[in-house]
Amino acid sequence: MIIDCHGHYTTAPKALEEWRNRQIAAIVDPSQKPNPAALKISDDELAESIEANQLKLMKQRGSDLTIFSPRASFMAHHIGDFEVSSTWAAICNELCYRVAKLFPGHFIGAAMLPQSPGVDPKTCIPELEKCVKEYGFVAINLNPDPSGGYWKSPPLTDKHWYPIYEKMVEYDIPAMIHVSTSCNPCFHTTGAHYINADTTAVMQLIQGDLFKDFPTLRFVVPHGGGAAPYHWGRYRGLAQELKKPLLKDHILKNVFFDTCVYHQPGIDLLTKVIPVENILFASEMIGAVRGIDPETGFNYDDTKRYIEASLNLTPEEKHKVYEGNARRVYPRLDAALKAQGR
Amino acid sequence: MIIDCHGHYTTAPKALEEWRNRQIAAIVDPSQKPNPAALKISDDELAESIEANQLKLMKQRGSDLTIFSPRASFMAHHIGDFEVSSTWAAICNELCYRVAKLFPGHFIGAAMLPQSPGVDPKTCIPELEKCVKEYGFVAINLNPDPSGGYWKSPPLTDKHWYPIYEKMVEYDIPAMIHVSTSCNPCFHTTGAHYINADTTAVMQLIQGDLFKDFPTLRFVVPHGGGAAPYHWGRYRGLAQELKKPLLKDHILKNVFFDTCVYHQPGIDLLTKVIPVENILFASEMIGAVRGIDPETGFNYDDTKRYIEASLNLTPEEKHKVYEGNARRVYPRLDAALKAQGR
Numbered sequence: 001m002i003i004d005c006h007g008h009y010t011t012a013p014k015a016l017e018e019w020r021n022r023q024i025a026a027i028v029d030p031s032q033k034p035n036p037a038a039l040k041i042s043d044d045e046l047a048e049s050i051e052a053n054q055l056k057l058m059k060q061r062g063s064d065l066t067i068f069s070p071r072a073s074f075m076a077h078h079i080g081d082f083e084v085s086s087t088w089a090a091i092c093n094e095l096c097y098r099v100a101k102l103f104p105g106h107f108i109g110a111a112m113l114p115q116s117p118g119v120d121p122k123t124c125i126p127e128l129e130k131c132v133k134e135y136g137f138v139a140i141n142l143n144p145d146p147s148g149g150y151w152k153s154p155p156l157t158d159k160h161w162y163p164i165y166e167k168m169v170e171y172d173i174p175a176m177i178h179v180s181t182s183c184n185p186c187f188h189t190t191g192a193h194y195i196n197a198d199t200t201a202v203m204q205l206i207q208g209d210l211f212k213d214f215p216t217l218r219f220v221v222p223h224g225g226g227a228a229p230y231h232w233g234r235y236r237g238l239a240q241e242l243k244k245p246l247l248k249d250h251i252l253k254n255v256f257f258d259t260c261v262y263h264q265p266g267i268d269l270l271t272k273v274i275p276v277e278n279i280l281f282a283s284e285m286i287g288a289v290r291g292i293d294p295e296t297g298f299n300y301d302d303t304k305r306y307i308e309a310s311l312n313l314t315p316e317e318k319h320k321v322y323e324g325n326a327r328r329v330y331p332r333l334d335a336a337l338k339a340q341g342r
Numbered sequence: 343m344i345i346d347c348h349g350h351y352t353t354a355p356k357a358l359e360e361w362r363n364r365q366i367a368a369i370v371d372p373s374q375k376p377n378p379a380a381l382k383i384s385d386d387e388l389a390e391s392i393e394a395n396q397l398k399l400m401k402q403r404g405s406d407l408t409i410f411s412p413r414a415s416f417m418a419h420h421i422g423d424f425e426v427s428s429t430w431a432a433i434c435n436e437l438c439y440r441v442a443k444l445f446p447g448h449f450i451g452a453a454m455l456p457q458s459p460g461v462d463p464k465t466c467i468p469e470l471e472k473c474v475k476e477y478g479f480v481a482i483n484l485n486p487d488p489s490g491g492y493w494k495s496p497p498l499t500d501k502h503w504y505p506i507y508e509k510m511v512e513y514d515i516p517a518m519i520h521v522s523t524s525c526n527p528c529f530h531t532t533g534a535h536y537i538n539a540d541t542t543a544v545m546q547l548i549q550g551d552l553f554k555d556f557p558t559l560r561f562v563v564p565h566g567g568g569a570a571p572y573h574w575g576r577y578r579g580l581a582q583e584l585k586k587p588l589l590k591d592h593i594l595k596n597v598f599f600d601t602c603v604y605h606q607p608g609i610d611l612l613t614k615v616i617p618v619e620n621i622l623f624a625s626e627m628i629g630a631v632r633g634i635d636p637e638t639g640f641n642y643d644d645t646k647r648y649i650e651a652s653l654n655l656t657p658e659e660k661h662k663v664y665e666g667n668a669r670r671v672y673p674r675l676d677a678a679l680k681a682q683g684r
Contacts, residue, residue, distance in 0.1 A: 227569030233605025263575025289579035
């Protein structure tokens with residue numbers, strides 16, 4: 001089977017965005033604060049938004065299951081305070097849970113966290129616990145920059161983040177490192193901030209020794225690891241200057257890269273440079289780049305085509321990228337699949 | 343001949359750093375403010391610092407001429423005010439000028455600018471003019487983030503930067519987009535901030551229409567263009583979503599990438615994805631990554647080996663990367679070489 005480890009609910013019914021706009025308006029005018037119960041989206045509406053979009057493309061392109069989390073750019077942790085983020089995260093996670101319940105063969109949840117700038121990450125634990133224990137989610141998305149492009153939180157190796165890591169280890173769930181909308185006019189959200197965050201996270205992990213404290217902690221760095229694989233020699237060399245072990249020993253037992261790289265040469269580099277055990281199939285469709293590549297005639301984000309065409313991977317290795325690695329990195333996904341007889 | 347378009351004076355005599363430390367100390371205690379004339383570095387000291395380092399490696403590795411600018415991480419535009427940056431830039435540029443005078447066959451200057459956070463870039467014009475007219479420099483380094491990792495300046499497409507661009511066009515000189523030290527603990531200077539800045543710059547140029555206003559303006563994006571070539575499909579797709587022309591028409595008449603990518607697969611991707619006319623040979627030695635790659639037995643930053651080994655480039659194309667493109671992108675370099683009969 002083919003598991004896409006990186007899907008967001010980018011196609012939620014319009015009512016969600018309208019509710020969010022009311023919530024944002026209420027930050028300056030609390031009399032307008034909307035009740036979460038005021039958001040009504042029926043199962044039929046949910047099903048339609050999925051069947052006409054993600055599920056249709058999954059069937060067309062030939063992937064089976066998507067690890068599905070709230071829309072990344074809409075997390076917008078910089079907006080409002082913890083209460084705002086908390087209410088918003090609960091709503092978004094519940095929608096992903098309902099999608100997974102409606103299409104249990106095709107979707108399984110990953111949680112957004114109610115992060116808020118300057119707020120202790122341990123405040124995210126109740127939402128995380130609910131998503132894992134009640135919703136059966138198999139992972140979280142962790143935003144290393146809840147300030148939205150101003151990078152005011154400590155690096156991922158700082159003890160600031162340890163409450164989250166302790167829960168991740170307890171539940172044996174990985175985190176995808178994923179920022180949200182950039183408010184900094186220097187950084188285009190999906191063209192600069194996302195990719196920079198991936199690169200930044202890899203370098204933070206190289207600088208630190210986080211996996212000495214958490215040997216079983218696992219991170220998925222999306223968008224093919226940002227710039228890291230392209231500059232793998234630079235990162236190997238910088239680790240060497242910093243007197244760290246070889247990257248394969250220093251970070252590659254704990255860090256994985258997805259395949260959201262939207263052209264063949266990029267996937268070819270990724271699969272050449274990064275050990276196959278560290279590569280997880282993903283498309284992030286329907287996401288940042290929805291168009292058709294005039295050079296190929298296919299969608300940029302139809303990443304399965306690049307994996308299929310890769311000369312670097314044997315059929316056994318493709319199986320690891322498509323399924324085997326995901327079952328290892330997301331043990332709760334593996335357990336859920338086995339419970340389904342898959 | 344082989345032109346390395348990206349070299350910094352990273353090996354300047356210790357007296358330079360000592361003077362700078364005194365200058366920095368004087369920001370809080372103006373009674374300590376050092377006189378620029380107090381910095382005494384003899385021609386012999388300069389020559390020794392070059393002969394034992396850059397020039398030795400250039401001869402060993404087989405490059406002929408380096409476009410030489412002050413040490414990037416030491417520009418540190420975030421320190422002090424315009425007066426501090428101005429004095430410091432003048433000192434650093436003069437040293438590069440003296441190196442070029444001592445070794446006219448091997449070095450030619452590129453200027454650092456006296457940028458300072460929140461200060462109008464037009465204040466940099468006098469230093470720029472001096473470097474071009476008196477020192478014979480052929481390019482500038484432009485820091486898109488003088489705040490040092492906090493990204494408080496407008497994007498490169500903003501009119502904020504136009505005074506610099508007008509002078510660049512007038513003198514027909516390119517700018518390398520190059521940040522300096524990161525003060526933001528999230529960003530390792532050479533492992534995150536440098537690469538992120540390259541990626542950010544490319545995306546800013548895609549978002550804007552700067553080259554409609556300045557059709558002859560030319561930027562060199564160092565470190566192989568950050569993440570951009572690896573994610574070229576993403577950038578082609580984002581340009582498409584933004585209703586921009588194809589990247590070859592939108593930015594590639596004006597934007598060039600250097601070859602500071604420190605492993606063979608990275609150079610192979612760069613030379614496969616980016617048109618050969620847009621690739622300039624560079625090593626940035628002796629810089630961020632000085633070690634020997636245990637996988638090859640050679641220095642990571644010995645980038646000529648990767649170009650030589652590239653199967654993507656014919657001998658004619660290698661000549662463009664090594665020399666032809668640089669003569670076109672840096673017309674004042676071409677003129678200086680021709681004046682030397684080269």
